[in-house]
Amino acid sequence: GVIFVGHIPHGFYETEMRSFFSQFGKVTRVRLSRSKKTGNSKGYAYVEFEDVDVAEIAAETMNNYLMFERLLKCELLPSDKLHPALFHGSHRSFSKPKASSLSIDRHNSVK
Template sequence: MKLLVRNLARTTTEQEILTLFSAHGTVNECSLVLDKETGQSKGFAFVEMADADEANNALKSLHHTTLASNKIRVKLVQD
């Protein structure tokens, strides 16, 4: 399942997101979206988890939690 993580601080790293989601299960892929011109974070990322139960648990547990002083939002990506 693919999850969208929004409202990330511009200083949040891909490793921090990976660590946060790995506490809830196996993360297949984590990609922080960067601006092509500046290389700066755009404030959102995609996290892919193979197990649907783990992904749903991560979504429920992490939606509206605080990371780097920002209240993050986690949503399921609809294909």
């Protein structure tokens, strides 16, 4: 089962999320949405649990949970609504693009 987690506070990233949600059951995958340009969190994530019942309990428990002065929004996603590439690259840690390569690409682009 997969849950959507919204309104994530700053500093609550993949490793913290995995360890926090493991109190409910086995977490198989975590995908935190990040900006491609800056690498900062966009404030929402998807957490996949091994068992659907555990995911449902976690979503109910964590919905409107106050964490670091932010109310988390959690909901269980139906399996037919999940995109096949939702967790693509979730096993890798995020590496921010180098500013020098971004400026080179911007300079060399056709105007």
